Amino acid sequence: MKLINRNLFSTLAAVAMVTSGGAAMAQVSSFSTPPQGSVWNTMASVISGEARESTDMRLVVQPYGGNAQMMQAVNDQLAEFSLNDVNDVITAVSGTGEYDMTMPNLRVVARINPFPVGLYVKEDSGMTAVSDLAGKSVPSGWDAFPIARSHISAILAAGGLSWDDVDQVPVPELIRGSDDMASGRVDSAFFAVGGPKVAEVDASVGGVRFLTVEANDETLAKIQDVRPAFYFSEVEPAPVRVGVKEPMAFVTWDNVLVAGTHVPDEQVAQLMEVIFDQREAIAGAYPPLGALNLETAYREYPGVEYHPGAVAFFEKRGVDMAPAQ
Known part of the structure; x- marks a missing residue:
């Protein structure tokens, strides 16, 4: 670091x-x-x-x-x-x-x-759940934004995956990660719900969606193994929440x-x-x-x-x- x-x-x-x-x-x-x-x-x-x-x-x-x-x-x-x-x-x-x-x-x-975060993809990718990322590329590395490593680890765990189940593509930080997804270098991007960058990418690629996770006692234990203050919250669709297509559970922190x-x-x-x-x-x-x-x-x-x-x-x-x- x-x-x-x-x-x-x-x-x-x-x-x-x-x-x-x-x-x-x-x-x-x-x-x-x-x-x-x-x-x-x-x-x-x-x-x-x-x-x-x-x-x-x-x-x-x-x-x-x-x-x-x-x-x-x-x-x-x-x-x-x-x-x-x-x-x-x-x-x-x-x-x-x-x-x-x-x-x-x-x-x-x-x-x-509360601060819900997730992995999002192009809407035409055909993916709707984090579990769909098996064998797909996920942003990794995060040398300039290392906090993302633990957050993505928790999101993958909530989708029944680990880093070993995905193709890791190094990105330095948040904005670059979303730009790389928009350009097709990586299949998914990490961001907070409501982030202006998500809206920007949505407009440039013809639509994006956040991927769903399984929110239950088993996955809660998994995400709290990563960070003890993580929890799940349900987020409703709203104009500012670009990529939230239906009521969805997200990995969340304070x-x-x-x-x-x-x-x-x-x-x-x-x-x-x-x-x-x-x-x-x-x-x-x-x-x-x-x-x-x-x-x-x-x-x-x-x-x-x-x-x-x-x-x-x-x-x-x-x-x-x-x-x-």
Whole structure:
């Protein structure tokens, strides 16, 4: 795994400060995300836009090459916020899985929404279920987006397959993976439901569909062997959910807002006010964020802590923070 060169990061940060007016612009904060076109980049852009519109926050979106880079940006005080799979945050903090160094400065702020993911194909492929991928090609490698390895492992398991049952075609990251599927280099692509890139590919190839999985106790145990916080959720068709042709079960995780320990409590609380008090405006700009719900925004997770600014916000708003029974 290639983490960002710290000297390069420091240089870029210094250049940004100088070109934007030096110390007078130091209050600009950033959201680290994957590349443009990804769901997290879209979500961060919508939230940041609302923050600028409804408050005096100067919040901008800064894309990086993948999860490791965007988590390191927050850990190293080069970004204030990010969005990520809670499982990936847990492994980043502990320095396990795809991470070869600990990132102890990451804190959870809030559970944002459930995040269903899947493998999708061209509609004219004739495939409708993950099990149909036996002997077909599936994107692998993911050197710039290693989180995808565990997610696809879980999706294949939920379809009764393993990596040994498919033809592995290396791709570096999300956007390239979808482009390679569109061009015919690989038979399937991995993405989150509602991702703008899925809609783009759908328009370019004449239609796409997500492949179904078997959601039962046996497959639940299989996906939780991969990541303990995975679960199944049922997704209904909707215009924004391109490729969802009927009510379908998807491998799902909790998507969380992350902040660094360097971010002041007041700034964390201010962004939380934007997210939960301006929920309707945010959901209007990006419907999947309609799942935002203050009452379900706190959930205990193993191996990670909440930012103290978030804890104070939840307490002030009367959110139940009692341990799950």
